[in-house]
Amino acid sequence: xxxxxxxxxxxxxxxxxxxxxxxxxxxxxxxxxxxxxxxxxxxxxxxxxxxxxxxxxxxxxxxxxxxxxxxxxxxxxxxxxxxxxxxxxxxxxxxxxxxxxxxxxxxxxxxxxxxxxxxxxxxxxxxxxxxxxxxxxxxxxxxxxxxxxxxxxxxxxxxxxxxxxxxxxxxxxxxxxxxxxxxxxxxxxxxxxxxxxxxxxxxxxxxxxxxxxxxxxxxxxxxxxxxxxxxxxxxxxxxxxxxxxxxxxxxxxxxxxxxxxxxxxxx
Amino acid sequence: xxxxxxxxxxxxxxxxxxxxxxxxxxxxxxxxxxxxxxxxxxxxxxxxxxxxxxxxxxxxxxxxxxxxxxxxxxxxxxxxxxxxxxxxxxxxxxxxxxxxxxxxxxxxxxxxxxxxxxxxxxxxxxxxxxxxxxxxxxxxxxxxxxxxxxxxxxxxxxxxxxxxxxxxxxxxxxxxxxxxxxxxxxxxxxxxxxxxxxxxxxxxxxxxxxxxxxxxxxxxxxxxxxxxxxxxxxxxxxxxxxxxxxxxxxxxxxxxxxxxxxxxxxx
Numbered sequence: 001x002x003x004x005x006x007x008x009x010x011x012x013x014x015x016x017x018x019x020x021x022x023x024x025x026x027x028x029x030x031x032x033x034x035x036x037x038x039x040x041x042x043x044x045x046x047x048x049x050x051x052x053x054x055x056x057x058x059x060x061x062x063x064x065x066x067x068x069x070x071x072x073x074x075x076x077x078x079x080x081x082x083x084x085x086x087x088x089x090x091x092x093x094x095x096x097x098x099x100x101x102x103x104x105x106x107x108x109x110x111x112x113x114x115x116x117x118x119x120x121x122x123x124x125x126x127x128x129x130x131x132x133x134x135x136x137x138x139x140x141x142x143x144x145x146x147x148x149x150x151x152x153x154x155x156x157x158x159x160x161x162x163x164x165x166x167x168x169x170x171x172x173x174x175x176x177x178x179x180x181x182x183x184x185x186x187x188x189x190x191x192x193x194x195x196x197x198x199x200x201x202x203x204x205x206x207x208x209x210x211x212x213x214x215x216x217x218x219x220x221x222x223x224x225x226x227x228x229x230x231x232x233x234x235x236x237x238x239x240x241x242x243x244x245x246x247x248x249x250x251x252x253x254x255x256x257x258x259x260x261x262x263x264x265x266x267x
Numbered sequence: 268x269x270x271x272x273x274x275x276x277x278x279x280x281x282x283x284x285x286x287x288x289x290x291x292x293x294x295x296x297x298x299x300x301x302x303x304x305x306x307x308x309x310x311x312x313x314x315x316x317x318x319x320x321x322x323x324x325x326x327x328x329x330x331x332x333x334x335x336x337x338x339x340x341x342x343x344x345x346x347x348x349x350x351x352x353x354x355x356x357x358x359x360x361x362x363x364x365x366x367x368x369x370x371x372x373x374x375x376x377x378x379x380x381x382x383x384x385x386x387x388x389x390x391x392x393x394x395x396x397x398x399x400x401x402x403x404x405x406x407x408x409x410x411x412x413x414x415x416x417x418x419x420x421x422x423x424x425x426x427x428x429x430x431x432x433x434x435x436x437x438x439x440x441x442x443x444x445x446x447x448x449x450x451x452x453x454x455x456x457x458x459x460x461x462x463x464x465x466x467x468x469x470x471x472x473x474x475x476x477x478x479x480x481x482x483x484x485x486x487x488x489x490x491x492x493x494x495x496x497x498x499x500x501x502x503x504x505x506x507x508x509x510x511x512x513x514x515x516x517x518x519x520x521x522x523x524x525x526x527x528x529x530x531x532x533x534x
Contacts, residue, residue, distance in 0.1 A: 022367070062363060062370035068378040072339045095387065096329060096360050097414040097479075100289070103329035111335040120362065120387045122409055124416020142389055147364040149391020152437060158425040170419060212364075 001087050001115045002136065003178045006203075007227045009055045009085065014263040016228050017255060018056035018089065018205070020235025021046065021078060022063050027240055029247045039064075039074040042247075044081055046239050049248035053255035056087035058205075058233050059114075079112050087231070088115045089205070093142065095120040101130040109134045116140050118183060118205070121167045125174055132175045139180055143168050143195065146185025146208030164191075168198045177201040184223070186214025186232065192222035204230050210237030216258065220265040228266065234258060268354050268382045269403065270445045273470075274494045276322045276352065281530040283495050284522060285323035285356065285472070287502025288313065288345060289330050294507055296514045306331075306341040309514075311348055313506050316515035320522035323354035325472075325500050326381075346379050354498070355382045356472070360409065362387040368397040376401045383407050385450060385472070388434045392441055399442045406447055410435050410462065413452025413475030431458075435465045444468040451490070453481025453499065459489035471497050477504030483525065487532040495533065501525060 010016050021043050028042040035041040047057065059078060064071035082088050094104040094117065101119075108117040109131075116138035119128055131139040144154050144164040154164040161169075168182055184195050186208035195204065204223055208214035209232050216232060223230050238258075242250030277283050288310050295309040302308040314324065326345060331338035349355050361371040361384065368386075375384040376398075383405035386395055398406040411421050411431040421431040428436075435449055451462050453475035462471065471490055475481035476499055483499060490497050505525075509517030 024370075060363075060367060060370075062361070062367045062374065065374040066370040066378060068343060068374070069336060069339050072336050076335060091363075093361065093363050093387070094329070096327075096358075097412065097416075100327055100329045103291075103327075103333040107329065107332040107335070111333060120360070120389050122387050122389045122420060123412050123414060124419030124421070126414050126416040128416075145364065145390050147390060147393050149393040149395075152391030153389060153425075153430070153434065154391070156426055156433070158420075158430060159423055163420070163425060163430065166423070167420065 006055065006087055010228045011266070013055060014266055015053055015055055015259045016231055016262055017054040017258050018058050018231045018233040019046065019050050019054045019238055019255065020058045020060060020091070020207070020233045021239065022060040022235040023239065024063050025067060029243055029245065031245055037074055037077060039071070040077040043074070043078045045248040046251050047082060049252035050238065050255040051083070051086070053252070053259040054086070056089060056231050057082050058089040058091050060235070061090060061092040076112060079114060088113070089140065090114040090117040093118050093120050095123050095127040097123070098126040098130060101127050105131045105134060109137045116181065118142065121171055128171065128174060132179055137179070139175060140205050141167070141171050141180065141182050143182040143184050144188050144191055145183060146187045146212050146214065150185065150188065165194070165198060168195065172199060172202065177203070181205050183207065186216070186219045187212055189215060189218040189222060192219055196223060196225065200225060202229070205233060206230050207233045210234040216261055217265070220262070224265065273322065273354055277495045278533070280322060281533055282320055282322055282526045283498055283529055284321040284525050285325050285498045285500040286313065286317050286321045286505055286522065287325045287327060287358070287474070287500045288506065289327040289502040290506065291330050292334060296510055296512065298512055304341055304344060306338070307344040310341070310345045312515040313518050314349060316519035317505065317522040318350070318353070320519070320526040321353070323356060323498050324349050325356040325358050327502070328357060328359040343379060346381060355380070356407065357381040357384040360385050360387050362390050362394040364390070365393040365397060368394050372398045372401060376404045383448065385409065388438055395438065395441060399446055404446070406442060407472050408434070408438050408447065408449050410449040410451050411455050411458055412450060413454045413479050413481065417452065417455065432461070432465060435462065439466060439469065444470070448472050450474065453483070453486045454479055456482060456485040456489060459486055463490060463492065467492060469496070472500060473497050474500045477501040483528055484532070487529070491532065
């Protein structure tokens, strides 16, 4: 998906919500377990219910891999079901030496038709370059993550700046704001002004709102740029809003709340 | 697999070779393509042929994921086929926030019965802890990798030391030499004395010998400890040694050469 199309979708719909399909089999409503593929049945209902309120879906590959081949089948069905109007992210956090990253890029951009994949920066340029070589696809590199462990390395001093700052600054030269985004956790709101100083133009994928406690207001005020420039992901707080047969309606209601709030910030 | 068993296997057989099953469908011999699962047929033949000369197999998940469900099937069949005498490594380079890393750990330690999985350190302690919670399983954390991109961040200054040194030093306290190994690339031989100063006891998984040009002699001299303490991985130079119907014999011959050389260094 071209950047212009993403920005248009955000502005036309008034939402920069990404719904995270962390569809843990053990947490989906009991009545769905009669389906041959309960996770896909769940995802399909969630997608149908939330489509109007978001511009993107993010599939967390771990929740699918943990179920082996069956999980991979749910993943393939789900990504095929998401309409092309929506930006499809594989949250896979891959990255390896060049010839191996080439295979991961093939997995997510060819075998599965994702628009974007998340990538870890530790191994440097040749671990990221193979993803960037795909036209019309996006590489989303980990910058400052939303978890506690972000203090262990990301926030540590590295040659006169924080490691995550070095990562943002260095990696930003390997691509451009049309094929490269960065992960910046919503729980790190106090760093967002700093992040925008380093990356005024890039889109940021922002997890950590909802269950993890990040404030949508805070990060919207601090991180938005003229193109909006943020995709805010909410997973558990939306998809597991309800546990009964009304789960999709309940998910839709929460997504609609985020949508309403986002409309205000976009004005 | 318990550390004692791994050390015994190395000393009894006189080899610390790990064969890397980077089994790219496009590179396996033509005549195997008639099989319903050509990659598994290839791996099975390679495993049968090299079993006597190695103590470990490493499956590079990227080469399987790139083929979608079919690839995942080849992966499951392959890991199930490797006998329990051999240390089974998933080279997956995973790592995410806690609840997600828990799912990755489940994928590789439960759904697939690997002994070990490689993990990226960038996201810190809670991204690694869920792997370490499995008894009798191993977490292999990226330290200093074998690729060019290692200079971008791993070798950069980070608070008075190199980033990879900080990673080795910090992560070593999160587990112990019985459940934690580190990746140290063979192309970085000049750093091995330094690595051993930080980690005198831990096993190191050493990729980069063979196709990538690292010297087995160099790293064996510099990195061995009293328990051997290294697993040297060779992938392409062994598995793609031959292209004809004799491919497995040719792979065996190369593995046997490494075995002979390793016997000398173990003395």
